[in-house]
Amino acid sequence: MTMRAMALWAMLALAACDGQKAKEASAGAETARPQTAPAADVVVPASDLLVKRDTAELDFLWRAPPELAEAPTLLATLRAQALESAKEMQAGALEDMKLRPADAPKLAHFFVQDWTVAADTDALLNIRADISMYTGGAHPNHGFAVKYWDKAERREISFGDLFTDWSAAETLLTPAYCSALDAERLSRRGEIQDGIFNDCPPLGDQPVALVSWPGQDISGFRVLLGPYVAGSYAEGDFEIDVPMTDALRALIKPQYLKAQ
Template sequence: MTIDTSWRNAIPILAGALLLAGCSEDRPTKADKVAAASVPGAPPQGAADEAAKNAAASNVSESDELVEFAYAYPVEAARIPELAKALDGDREAKREALIAAARRDKDAAEKDGYPYRKHSHRQRWQRVTSTPRFLSLSAEIETYSGGAHGMQTFDTLIWDRNRRKQMKPLDLFQSSAAFDAVVRDAFCAGIKRAKAAKGIEEAPDSVFAKCPPASAQTVWLGSSDGRYLDRLTVAIAPYEIGAYAEGSYKVNLPMTGALVKVVKDEFARDFLPIN
C-alpha cells in the first residue's frame, strides 16, 4: 500500500458548466444568460491567478489490490483549521467505509469463486468562490463497487466565517420548500433544455418525466465579484432525471430578486440578485 500526500499539486479550477441552450419556445431570459456564463464563482478572466489560488492543500491517494482511494481539498479550506479537521475526518470515514466494503466483497468473491473487482472512491473538493463571509466548495465524486459501472455523485458546503460554522447552501434560505417554490419553473425549464441538447425528450409516462425538487439535488452557490453570492448551479447525478447513459447534468439558475427574498434575514445582505 502506498500513500502519497502532496501539498503542492495544483487543483484545476472547476470547469465551466454552461446552461445549455433550449428549445425555441423556451428561450432563456437575460438573467438566465448571465447565470449561464460560467459555473458560480468562475471568473471571466485571471484564470492563471485562480489556478495558483487552488493549489492543493491536501491531496491524498492510495492504491493497492483491494482499493483505489483519492481525496483532495484546496488551500483555502486548509487555512481554516476547523474546516480542514472536518474534511480530514470525512476523508478518513470514507476511506474506512471503502476498505470495509471491499474486504467483504473480496471475501465473498473468493468464497463463491468469482473474480474480485477493485473498489474505488475518488473525491476532489474545489473552490467555487470566496467572499468576505463565505467560502463555497463543490465536490465531484466517482465511486466503483464492483458492479457493471461506476457512479458519479456531487457534494457541496459553505463555510460561514462569521459563525465559524460549516453549512449547506440551503441552510442560508428560509426553507427547502421556499427555495423550491421560487426556482421550480426555471429549474424544470433548464432540465428540459439540457435534455433537448442531448436529443432527449421524455415521454409523458416516463419514470423520469416528472421534474424533481431542486433542493433534492446538489446546490452550489458562487459569486461573480468575490463580494456577494449571485450565482447558483444545481448538479444532478445520473439516475436522478434520466438513465445512467445520459450522464450527469449541471443546470445554472439566475439569482433573482424573488430568490433573494427567501434568504434568511441573517444572510440577505450577502446576496445580490441579477436582474
C-alpha cells in the first residue's frame, strides 16, 4: 500500500468513526433536552445517497441509506468526505499505474463504503459502514465505521453518549465482549494459541454498533473488528455481539432505548 493510500485509509476510517471513541464521551447525569418541534419530512434526491466513479484506474462506490434524510447535516458531511476521497483515490490509482513496471499487471483500484442502518429509535439513528479497498498492495483491506445521530438535538453523538455513566457501562461491557471474542477466536483456530492476536483490543478504541430489529428495543451491541485488530488478515473480520442485560439497560438514556 502506498503512503498516499495509507493516509487516505486512515482519514476515511478516523473521519467515519470521529466521536465514537467512548473514552471521549461525556459522563454524568443527563442534562435537560431542548424542546424542539417535530422535524418536517425531509426529502433528499436519490443521487445524494450515492457517489460512484468508474474509470480504468478506479472503481469507487459510496452508498448511504435513505434514513439519513433525518440527519441532513451528517449526510452532507459524509457525502463531502466521499467526494473528496474519490478524487484522492483516482489520483493515487493513476500514480500507482505510472510507477508499475511495464510488464507488471495493472490492476484497477477499488473502494466501497456501504452505510446501512443498525438501529433506528424515536430519538436515535445509528448507522454502520462496511469498508473495502484495494490500492495496489498484496491484498485488499477492509474495516468498519459507525455514526450516531440524536434526532431531537439534531447533532452527532458518540457511543458513550448513549449512557448516563460511560465508565460503569464500559466496566460491564468489556468482560462480556472479551469473553465472546476469545470464544470466537477459539472456534476459528481450534485451539488456544500464543501470538500477537491474543489480547482483547480496548473497547473504547473500536467501532460499536447497536443491535436492534425494526419495531423492537435495542437488544445488544456489536463490536466491529477489522483485520489485524483481533486476528490475522486470513482470519477476517470479527463481529462480536454483546447481549443487553438489565444492568446495561438501566444505564442507557431512556430516549435512546425505545424502538420506533
